[in-house]
Amino acid sequence: MNLAKFDNFYYRYKGNEEYALNNINLNIEDNENNIILLCGETGSGKTSLIRCMNGLIPQFYAGFYKGKVYIQGKDTTETPIADLSTEVGIVFQNPENQLISMNVEHEIAFGLENLGVPPKEISYRIKESASLTEIEHILDKAPFELSGGEQQRVAIASILVLEPKILILDEPTALLDPYMARKIINLLQEIKGEKNITVLISEHRLDLILPFTDQLILMKNGGVIEHGSCEKVINGKNFQNLRLNKPVIYSIFSKLKKENLYNKNIPTSIPEAIKSLKM
Ligand SMILES: Nc1ncnc2c1ncn2[C@@H]1O[C@H](COP(=O)(O)OP(=O)(O)O)[C@@H](O)[C@H]1O
Ligand SMILES: [Mg+2]
The missing domain is CATH 3.40.50.300 (P-loop containing nucleotide triphosphate hydrolases)
Structure with missing residues (x-):
């Protein structure tokens, strides 16, 4: 489906x-x-x-x-x-607007309580999602005391406990x-791996x-x-024509392609670029 x-x-x-x-x-x-x-x-x-x-x-x-x-x-x-x-679990743009409870643990429990999940199950799920998002040490803090990165993690944890099929x-x-941006992206990659x-x-x-x-x-x-695989889309005209901040690696390899110095697919990361150049 x-x-x-x-x-x-x-x-x-x-x-x-x-x-x-x-x-x-x-x-x-x-x-x-x-x-x-x-x-x-x-x-x-x-x-x-x-x-x-x-x-x-x-x-x-x-x-x-x-x-x-x-x-x-x-x-x-x-x-x-x-x-x-x-x-569908959605984390919207300004996490602080989404955080409404007096402390982080309640914040995460809130959605589950509303769904009538039994207390034992709630505390298990809070532990699990707090551990994945690395916020165990701030569970008793108030959301407004937290840094932007911590608030973002709490917002993600409070959605993850609901076990959605799709996290947006x-x-x-x-x-x-x-630095925090990279940590959040790494977290998403971990979530994808662990939560399927x-x-x-x-x-x-x-x-x-x-x-x-x-x-x-x-x-x-x-x-x-x-809409398609990353490799296919970034090698197409639509992506090229969008006015977006393209990654450096994309800019370098598309320029090389234009100059006929490279004729394979544009890579998305340094390891991929190295692999492609070795082939
Ligand atoms: N709440 C809203 N009320 C009225 N117009 C809106 C609202 N949110 C977005 N828009 C308009 O809808 C269009 C698409 O916006 P949006 O979906 O926010 O795009 P993006 O997230 O790609 O920046 C824009 O023209 C924007 O001004
Ligand atoms: Mg937007």
């Missing part, structure tokens, strides 16, 4: 003339255990696409829509947001310094995320212009 499926979906926010999402057709397959990167210029519709995946669009945001979005076969216009949230993060490193879930991430720091990306979704002007 499809994890998420968009069928000719259009959406525009109330008061806007333009469609934020313009005829989206997209399939995200289940059990792919992939990191999927959502990529596009600012305003291209990434956040809006993510808001569709737990029904916030069209149920919470006022606006006009056409077409369908299904999450695990469930129509998102008819399924309560609370039900979709157990399948909207620009999780936007507010972090390069699909991770969908909207992220501008392509240099950090591309080496771990399995699939790429490119957005432009509210439309999905390409």
Whole structure:
């Protein structure tokens, strides 16, 4: 079954003339255990696409829509947001807006308590997700006392405990310094390995995320212009033409290709580049 499926979906926010999402057709397959990167210029519709995946669009945001979005076969216009949230865990852009409890442990327990999970199971799941996100030492702190990187980890942990099929993060490193950003990306890679879930991430720091990306979704002007394997998409014209901060390694190898000094696929990481040059 499809994890998420968009069928000719259009959406525009109330008061806007333009469609934020313009005829989206997209399939995200289940059990792919992939990191999927959502990529596009600012305003291209990434956040809006993510808001569709737990029904916030069209149920919470006022606006006009056409077409369908299904999450695990469930129509998102008819399924309560609370039900979709157990399948799709979303960490939105400003984690501090999402953190509402007096301490981190309660924050993580909150969603599980609402779902009526037994206390024993709750404490087991908190331990597990706190250990994975490395926040065991701050469980009794208040979320507002934490650094941006810690808040981001807590936000991720509080979603992970719900054991979603797909974890979605909207620009999780936007507010972090390069060191913390790298740690968050490494964490996502670990989560993918340990939890066997699909991770969908909207992220501008392509240099950090591309080496771990399995699939790429490119957005432009509210439309999905390409969806495929990372290798295929970054070697195509659509990626080349997007106005994004390309990774250094991409820029070097595409230049070499242009000058006919290199004729293989553009690599996404230094180890891959070395491998490709040795072949
Ligand atoms: N809450 C909102 N109300 C009205 N318009 C919005 C809202 N959120 C986004 N938009 C508009 O929708 C379009 C797509 O934005 P967005 O999905 O945030 O793109 P991205 O995440 O790629 O930057 C933009 O034109 C933006 O101004
Ligand atoms: Mg956005």
